[in-house]
Amino acid sequence: MSVEVSRRKFLQGSVALSVAGASAISATNLFSSEHASNKHQPTDSRIPSTITTKTGTGEAVEVATLCEMCVNKCAALARVENGVITKLNPNPMFPKSKNMLCPRGNAGIQAAYDPDRLKYPMIRTGEKGKGQFKRVTWDEAYDAILNGTDKFPGLAKILEEEKDNRSSMLFCAGEGMAEHTFKQFYQAFGSSNWLNHASLCLQTVVSGYGVTLGGYPQSDLDNAEYIIMAGANRAEAIVTPDTMDCFKRTKGRGAKLVCVDPRFTNTAAKADKWLAIKPGTDLAFVLALTYVVFTEELYNKKYVANYFNGLEDYKNSVITNKYTPEWAEKITGIKAKDIYTIAREFMMHAPKAIYYPGRRSTFATNDFQLRRAQAIFQALGGGIDTKGGLIFGKKLKLGKHEGLEPLYARAEARAVSKKDHPKKGESGYDDCAIVSGGGSWIAWRNRYLEDRMPYKVRGMFCYKHNPMMNMPNTKKTAQMLKKMDLVVTIDTMPSDTVMYADVVLPECTYLERTDPVKTFGGVEPSIAVRNKVIDPLFETKPVRDILRGLTEKISKPLFEITKKYDEDVQDELEDSDEAEVYAEFDLTLPFEGTQEEVNHHMVASVYGEEAAHKLHKDGVFYPDMDKFYKKIGANEHQYYPEKEKAYSVRGGKPKTPSGKVECNIANLASKGVDPMPVWKDEYNFKVEEGKFRLLTGRHAQFTQSGTSNNSMLHDLIMTNFIWINQRVADKKGIKFGDMIEVSSKTGSTRLKAYPTEKIGPDTLFFIHGFGEESSELTWAYKNGGNDNAVIEDVVEPVYGAAAMHETNVEIRKV
Amino acid sequence: MMANYAMAFDYKLCINCHACEVACKEENGIDLGAKNHRLWIDEDGETEGDFWNLARDKITFIQMQCQECQDAPCLKACPNGAIYIDDNGIVRLYKEKCDLTLACMKACPYDARYIDEKNAITDKCIFCADTRLARGETTTACQITCPAKLRYFGDLDDEESEISKILRERKHFTLKPELGTKPKLFYLE
Ligand code: SF4
Numbered sequence A: 001m002s003v004e005v006s007r008r009k010f011l012q013g014s015v016a017l018s019v020a021g022a023s024a025i026s027a028t029n030l031f032s033s034e035h036a037s038n039k040h041q042p043t044d045s046r047i048p049s050t051i052t053t054k055t056g057t058g059e060a061v062e063v064a065t066l067c068e069m070c071v072n073k074c075a076a077l078a079r080v081e082n083g084v085i086t087k088l089n090p091n092p093m094f095p096k097s098k099n100m101l102c103p104r105g106n107a108g109i110q111a112a113y114d115p116d117r118l119k120y121p122m123i124r125t126g127e128k129g130k131g132q133f134k135r136v137t138w139d140e141a142y143d144a145i146l147n148g149t150d151k152f153p154g155l156a157k158i159l160e161e162e163k164d165n166r167s168s169m170l171f172c173a174g175e176g177m178a179e180h181t182f183k184q185f186y187q188a189f190g191s192s193n194w195l196n197h198a199s200l201c202l203q204t205v206v207s208g209y210g211v212t213l214g215g216y217p218q219s220d221l222d223n224a225e226y227i228i229m230a231g232a233n234r235a236e237a238i239v240t241p242d243t244m245d246c247f248k249r250t251k252g253r254g255a256k257l258v259c260v261d262p263r264f265t266n267t268a269a270k271a272d273k274w275l276a277i278k279p280g281t282d283l284a285f286v287l288a289l290t291y292v293v294f295t296e297e298l299y300n301k302k303y304v305a306n307y308f309n310g311l312e313d314y315k316n317s318v319i320t321n322k323y324t325p326e327w328a329e330k331i332t333g334i335k336a337k338d339i340y341t342i343a344r345e346f347m348m349h350a351p352k353a354i355y356y357p358g359r360r361s362t363f364a365t366n367d368f369q370l371r372r373a374q375a376i377f378q379a380l381g382g383g384i385d386t387k388g389g390l391i392f393g394k395k396l397k398l399g400k401h402e403g404l405e406p407l408y409a410r411a412e413a414r415a416v417s418k419k420d421h422p423k424k425g426e427s428g429y430d431d432c433a434i435v436s437g438g439g440s441w442i443a444w445r446n447r448y449l450e451d452r453m454p455y456k457v458r459g460m461f462c463y464k465h466n467p468m469m470n471m472p473n474t475k476k477t478a479q480m481l482k483k484m485d486l487v488v489t490i491d492t493m494p495s496d497t498v499m500y501a502d503v504v505l506p507e508c509t510y511l512e513r514t515d516p517v518k519t520f521g522g523v524e525p526s527i528a529v530r531n532k533v534i535d536p537l538f539e540t541k542p543v544r545d546i547l548r549g550l551t552e553k554i555s556k557p558l559f560e561i562t563k564k565y566d567e568d569v570q571d572e573l574e575d576s577d578e579a580e581v582y583a584e585f586d587l588t589l590p591f592e593g594t595q596e597e598v599n600h601h602m603v604a605s606v607y608g609e610e611a612a613h614k615l616h617k618d619g620v621f622y623p624d625m626d627k628f629y630k631k632i633g634a635n636e637h638q639y640y641p642e643k644e645k646a647y648s649v650r651g652g653k654p655k656t657p658s659g660k661v662e663c664n665i666a667n668l669a670s671k672g673v674d675p676m677p678v679w680k681d682e683y684n685f686k687v688e689e690g691k692f693r694l695l696t697g698r699h700a701q702f703t704q705s706g707t708s709n710n711s712m713l714h715d716l717i718m719t720n721f722i723w724i725n726q727r728v729a730d731k732k733g734i735k736f737g738d739m740i741e742v743s744s745k746t747g748s749t750r751l752k753a754y755p756t757e758k759i760g761p762d763t764l765f766f767i768h769g770f771g772e773e774s775s776e777l778t779w780a781y782k783n784g785g786n787d788n789a790v791i792e793d794v795v796e797p798v799y800g801a802a803a804m805h806e807t808n809v810e811i812r813k814v
Numbered sequence B: 001m002m003a004n005y006a007m008a009f010d011y012k013l014c015i016n017c018h019a020c021e022v023a024c025k026e027e028n029g030i031d032l033g034a035k036n037h038r039l040w041i042d043e044d045g046e047t048e049g050d051f052w053n054l055a056r057d058k059i060t061f062i063q064m065q066c067q068e069c070q071d072a073p074c075l076k077a078c079p080n081g082a083i084y085i086d087d088n089g090i091v092r093l094y095k096e097k098c099d100l101t102l103a104c105m106k107a108c109p110y111d112a113r114y115i116d117e118k119n120a121i122t123d124k125c126i127f128c129a130d131t132r133l134a135r136g137e138t139t140t141a142c143q144i145t146c147p148a149k150l151r152y153f154g155d156l157d158d159e160e161s162e163i164s165k166i167l168r169e170r171k172h173f174t175l176k177p178e179l180g181t182k183p184k185l186f187y188l189e
């Protein structure tokens, strides 16, 4: 093989990883005195003077922790020299991440030492959204939350005016190990308005698999012989262990990987076969695969006889609707003969064959039905709860930790207005058919903006969440934040959302705090912990400590309001002592004690003291780890011997209440949802002449907007580019690097062009998480295009998820 | 010699994630900036044809860094004698002797060197010799972190080492063998 090697070639670069145009970043950390400005504090000995630090040869401490640069929670060993984190290494002991850290994980140091970090509490002094704040003490910040300032009302006024309706405050949180801690505050506070990232993320896939198989399974990619990966990009959107397992045996080494994607991704490059598909038509592809399996009787007859409900109904539906490969070819663009081949090959290898469930945002409005169809197709081959197929796995128990859930008589139910007389075929709620725990973010936001709330919601607490960047239609989110009387944000970075806050509470980064211990289920189950690596920098604190301080301030004064309006509490007070009654409403209770103490108890109470100590030291624990865990080679470890692996925990039986795969769910029909996956004309891919379908997605070097200001990652990818088909670009006279304006009904954004044949002529793509508007972010400010400024807020009908790939846009060279 | 370090790549497994590059920069304190890299990933091959008929099998990602030539053109080219091979078989630099004549950069057929402005020297991959190896570790930053687990680092003089075994068992090639530089970086077929 001859390889043309050149650094110059590298510099010109591929654009997926464009480093075109040398970086203007200085090597000096902006914290250092040389660059000190009002924003950046002078040098602190705990902050390195350069952005990258060379590992020294002196004394070092190693602390086991878990990465939080994305949601995977890979295990890391942090090296600390003289109080400075100089390196993050992978922790080999964790079966989930198997001794790896991805580029973001390696760049985690820069999250801790980011000069733009929130450093101390702040309260708003200027116009809302303008980002004008003044620095205050923690006590002043807590006081502002309780009593307000001349700019905004506090909780006391709001709850007084709303007569102790605790639901007049919204609570929202992003994914993270401490989301639970924040949720305890929400529960104790007594609101019923909770929104998390689920409806902007994996709600429909988790629920689709949940109602069909009884759980959202993992994939045993390590042992599968045949994998269909459609609408998932594991080479770039890294998920552990999937990314590590997926590509090891492709290309003639024991497993065949078929990638289906409207874009030629790195996964497509690594797959044995790549099939281009029209966006949003995967359901037609799966229905046609299913058609072949039914008509040719390729399914696992024994499995189907034991574990299926409604098979005949579904079979009839698929066959009488004539979901043939020829039919699907017209809809998807995938050749009928490929569909026949894939259906046959899949079933030949089943049960060691996987239709990869994926975990991503909802792209099309039919996503829930797509996931149901995938799950049923998978089950037809019998690859459920079995080696090489989808697996439920085992989960190790943890001890209990007490929360507090007082009942407030005046707290209204969740602000989801149920329809009185839903028509057949129409959703039972105003926004969507089913309201999940995490709620429907965009439906909630839009209803709030349109004054369609059953009662007044006056303010919100926002933890580790960036609604300005993370959901379609940025303008509407800005309006919502402006309309709220009181916005409290708890975050590490001055994100676009933080700019709209009334009170800003700075959390420390994941490297400066211990988080709740977590159990990781799977074929090789374990328990892992995020230990604090260094003490919090500046005046930041872990969310647990923040909430302890806040609740100490607000608990009693708010109880006084409850006493005034809550008839139940008034009744109770007639018979009992006030202290006794207050104990049920004492918001400080969930935050008593340190996280370390709570973690120790949760492990020691089940596995003993020694296990708790081992977990703290190694970061990972599972029973018999001493016996099982072995280094096999530089790149391989044994976590469990083969016979101890939890490939099958139910003998193949689905986890649904019936113990069967549910093909036809009458209960869904009663909510206006198709009881079986069917294709509808409205799902067809349509783009008006002159327009394009906008696709968004992820890659390996950034995690949404959460890492957008990371100096090291920014060094890898300076900005995001818009992929446009080469021939279309030629016709329009668009060249690499030209500035393009992308616009829709929602709004517009600008970014540079990358003409390529890796995308179809009627689609455009760019990476999510760029184009922030917060001027406090040195690297992220106005860097690249923001997809959510353009994406329309299309509500997926079943769970109210945001459907991200339903927007057609226009482009213009500027 | 204490060891004769070398690296082998199961190069086809690479997913072009750049974890190796970040790990290297963080470990060795390499300055940010597109031109400052001890290692990089080359994308070999182009897609051909139009979108719906894209020929795609030619795309490969290749791990690039100093090839640790046993007959090193950079060493021979340096007029100051600043380049030497250390006890671990690694091509190194006497920093104080380097005055940036850049002869080594021009001589290197693999484009492995760059100018480290902070230290005013030419720099390249040295298998983490003055960081990890100096701490007594036996791994490199790129090897240990790689999500594809495609990097094998070890001692060629130890017949029992994993790298020795893997080179005995699997076909491999070196880059530009015709130049006679005798690289110690091996690409596994
Ligand atoms: S995949 Fe990367 S960013 Fe995510 S947890 Fe693992 S190392 Fe961190």
Ligand code: SF4
Pocket (backbone or CB within 6 Å): B065, B066, B067, B068, B069, B072, B073, B074, B075, B091, B107, B108, B109, B110, B111, B112, B113, B124, B181
């Ligand atoms: S690859 Fe270049 S820098 Fe490395 S030893 Fe060979 S000639 Fe020298």
Ligand code: SF4
Pocket (backbone or CB within 6 Å): B013, B014, B015, B016, B017, B018, B019, B020, B021, B041, B061, B063, B145, B146, B147, B148, B149, B150
């Ligand atoms: S870390 Fe491994 S997979 Fe990622 S780019 Fe480097 S060599 Fe390739």
